Amino acid sequence: MSGLKLSHIVSGAIAVLLAYTSSAAIVFQAIDTLGATQAEANSWMLVLGLGMGLSTLVLTLRYKMPILTAWSTPGAALLVISLQGVPMGEAIGAFVFCGLLLTLTGLSGWFEKISRFIPDAIGSAMLAGILFRFGLGIFASMEDSLPLVAVMCVTYLLGRRFFARFAIPSVLLAGIVFCALMGAFATGESFDLSLAQPVFTMPVFSLSALIGIALPLYIVTMSSQNMPGVVTLKAAGYQPPVSSAITVTGLATLLLAPFGGYAFNLAAITAAICAGPEADDNPATRWKAAMVTGVIYCIVGLMGAAVISLFLIAPKALVVTVAGLALLNTVAGSLSAALKEVDQREAALVTFMTTVSGISFMSIGAPVWALLFGGLTSLVLTRKKAANA
Template structure:
């Protein structure tokens, strides 16, 4: 693999890890605070999460030669912030193990893979475009925070698209970092240089906690992470082994839950960075970007607080702009595919707008509601069209 590693693989893998940590690591810290975790336990969580994402992503991408990136459950972490109040650390670990067991059984049974095949391509592409849309908007929103930085990065991007398309995103990242260094935009702070060490917590199984925390954690992970993760890979032209992916992430959760690896799943947003043409023109070798990301995830986990601190000093405008520019092509391609067929256009638009709205009911986030509403709209319009069709024209 080494001889075939490209700069684009390195940059895509780095951007995926950068975005993965800066976008949601603060939520993990909030969950740790609710549990009253010690610094050693907090470092163990970051070790387990980093190694878990890295190892599971490496296993899947190398085994299937696809850009199958995994992630911690971000909506799951948000749920933990709310749901862990009054829960002890051993009880929380028991809930994590229960979630891991459910994820593993889902993968082994194969039912989720069968359901995922029922989602039409137009709905899937609309869902992906809606998920990534806020990152495209983030480019323009970031101008309020640091207009000169965003202007420089966008100018470099346009120049890159004209003169050096293959290196446009690496050039944007480099220009953004140099600008931040020159203007003092990186946040200053002392870094903890100690390595993270695993701290195992023996689980306790409390039925109310299993039902109130473990089961909802499984549901939001499946609905808000694994469903978009499958759609992301299919929209990029891959046929991911869904059941194997769920089995691997479920087993990873079971192994690492005692150390803080509360839930692992397929990545969606960061996977789109590694699965898109910016990572590699050749779809057959884009998995190497995930290999880079997997190794970086493991390094971040082992180095613990030190590397997490490095990721968090980057200005939000830098992260959002480079992510938005890296995803522009994927957003455009997904929208084009979603709206291409006139008979599915309204259903795709409903899916897209529901996803962008960010609505949530019954503890279930917008992605699953978007799929349900989009497919419902498509089915209703299809039945209506059949009813209006002359009898002689019906099959």
């Protein structure tokens, strides 16, 4: 804990704020689709928070890297569609089986071997494409919340000019003060601040749920979450322990699935916040920002759904703008690294544009298709240049 900086605390808090405000509503939809009771819903939010927090702390403290984990957001979106009419026990059984598949993937090491073949330029281009929409979100938010966004952007520019280390904390503070003065926070909500309690559901294994829920959940988690998570850390200059990290998230899923922890994976966007220069100028100590994130995740999880409501009262423009500004340097660095190698520029551009497009085929998201298309472009053009030489 020695040497903990304000930038670590702010980056960790922004990562948690972004994680919950961007996808908590999807998780609530999945819970509602199952017809869960209030106690079961609180249990889901409890173990999802604790699962992310504890697995992040284990990996971060063990490897001294900003290795963040997250619940599977595309997995939650998949569950909203596939859980209709499925009994709770069968759904839990599918989550347990998905956890088993994730654990076996980590233990086998095959996923880590595949990730080593990704060229640095293509990986950086994919990361830039993933984060690009957050930068665009700043300008899109101007349509509905121009005064708020303007205040935050001016604060950012002044901060970068006169007090660069505190630019993002100043932006967050300015946004909160502006919203408080303008009455922009939705303060009419009532909160139950009691600690959430875990509710155990006995898993029931049915072939239809294993094929229709567990396998798609595993595939979408690996392709749309774990792959971008690995690339994010590599683009930031780290060599993540891929197999160990997936094993930890798989075990977390396996243990917490009976209580509502449907799937955990490596984080990408929130990891980029803690692994970027805004968290710390020194890459060797950015893990402390991830450590702060893990602690806050645990606290939020213990408070259950009550604290989630606190996150949701913030105006969307506040969250989008602070996240976009916090990621600007990371986007710029990724684009610079992607286009630096002349021989890889076409492949990097194909990767970047495919990622930004947001296409999805066969339940596989744009980042994986971007790696595939970019990799094929690189392979073809590299062989052509070698033949001409």
